Amino acid sequence: xxVLERGYGGYLSRAAADVQLEVTLVDGPQADPSAExxxxxxxxxxxxxxxxxxxxxxxxxxxxxxxxxxxxxxTDVVLRILHTLILAGQDGVLLHAASxxxxxxxxxxxxxxxxxxxxxxxxxxxxxxxxTDEISYLKMENGEFRAWGTPFSGELAKPGPxxxxxxxxxxxxxxGPENSIEPMERHEAVCSVxxxxxxFADDPExxxxxxxxxxxxxxxxxxxxxxxxxxxxxxxxxxSMENG
Amino acid sequence: MAETYIARxxxxxxxxxxxxxMIMSVADSTVFALDEVATxxxxxxxxxxxxxTIVRDHVCAxxxxxxxxxIRDAEDFCRELxxxxxxxxxxxxxxxxxx
Numbered sequence: 001x002x003v004l005e006r007g008y009g010g011y012l013s014r015a016a017a018d019v020q021l022e023v024t025l026v027d028g029p030q031a032d033p034s035a036e037x038x039x040x041x042x043x044x045x046x047x048x049x050x051x052x053x054x055x056x057x058x059x060x061x062x063x064x065x066x067x068x069x070x071x072x073x074x075t076d077v078v079l080r081i082l083h084t085l086i087l088a089g090q091d092g093v094l095l096h097a098a099s100x101x102x103x104x105x106x107x108x109x110x111x112x113x114x115x116x117x118x119x120x121x122x123x124x125x126x127x128x129x130x131x132t133d134e135i136s137y138l139k140m141e142n143g144e145f146r147a148w149g150t151p152f153s154g155e156l157a158k159p160g161p162x163x164x165x166x167x168x169x170x171x172x173x174x175x176g177p178e179n180s181i182e183p184m185e186r187h188e189a190v191c192s193v194x195x196x197x198x199x200f201a202d203d204p205e206x207x208x209x210x211x212x213x214x215x216x217x218x219x220x221x222x223x224x225x226x227x228x229x230x231x232x233x234x235x236x237x238x239x240s241m242e243n244g
Numbered sequence: 245m246a247e248t249y250i251a252r253x254x255x256x257x258x259x260x261x262x263x264x265x266m267i268m269s270v271a272d273s274t275v276f277a278l279d280e281v282a283t284x285x286x287x288x289x290x291x292x293x294x295x296x297t298i299v300r301d302h303v304c305a306x307x308x309x310x311x312x313x314x315i316r317d318a319e320d321f322c323r324e325l326x327x328x329x330x331x332x333x334x335x336x337x338x339x340x341x342x343x
Binding site: 211212 | 270
């Protein structure tokens with residue numbers, strides 16, 4: 001419970017919850033991230049199944065149940081997956097990306113494991129507010145894409161603040177000998193971003209929504225290839241970019 | 245030689261982006277970016293029009309390319325996409341295809 005409170009404490013609110021989950025603790029296997037995950041829809045109810053957890057959630061009522069043993073990782077997995085389902089229907093995605101706020105602009109740094117999400121997060125100077133070093137929450141609202149802080153942290157184990165900023169730029173990360181920012185063709189950007197979107201459901205309707213969201217992202221926010229050396233100066237280059 | 249018929253797969257999501265078409269397989273989230281000619285083939289894949297007719301009427305009519313080259317390229321394209329379930333191919337009309 002302490003782990004959950006540390007991760008999610010900043011997101012507690014007295015407002016009515018759109019999603020309500022009842023968690024039942026059961027004896028069962030420990031969390032295994034490599035175990036096969038099944039996400040299926042039956043009518044309006046989504047079913048999640050992995051070795052260490054079982055969950056069901058009704059998208060019409062917003063209510064659901066989770067069965068898991070006493071560990072925070074299973075809860076975290078359920079919340080991440082539910083967010084992918086909810087966001088897919090709301091012009092948003094969870095993206096494998098670090099993201100951060102500088103002034104009123106947000107930047108996302110996307111890539112697979114080892115691309116440099118944690119590294120660039122560690123290099124962030126004091127004037128940067130880190131939203132996450134692992135899973136970014138991107139959503140279109142009022143005609144613009146916004147990045148939000150998330151409790152879904154990676155190696156840094158540091159939840160982001162419950163705040164947002166306009167998404168000014170998305171960078172596809174790779175580490176290299178020199179710092180550089182290169183443009184990407186739109187179709188290349190869509191393919192690259194989609195590869196890093198968290199999406200588990202075998203569902204044509206939601207897949208269509210995710211594709212639409214990523215295409216709109218690429219049409220409205222500059223998506224570029226960022227090659228960087230692991231040194232703090234990379235942030236000078238990033239923040240010197242004009243508004244997207 | 246037998247005709248080839250093509251139809252769009254059912255478990256796919258598609259979206260136009262500029263002059264190209266982005267196609268995503270629902271099964272494994274694989275994404276394909278179709279260029280202008282491939283997009284013509286994709287849009288014409290109604291399951292009932294033979295591939296050769298599609299190529300003659302929509303590709304050769306719009307681009308300076310010989311029918312032999314165009315049909316060969318089209319067959320390569322269809323082979324690649326059918327391997328991922330994005331496109332269905334058959335030697336007879338495909339019932340229930342999206343038009």
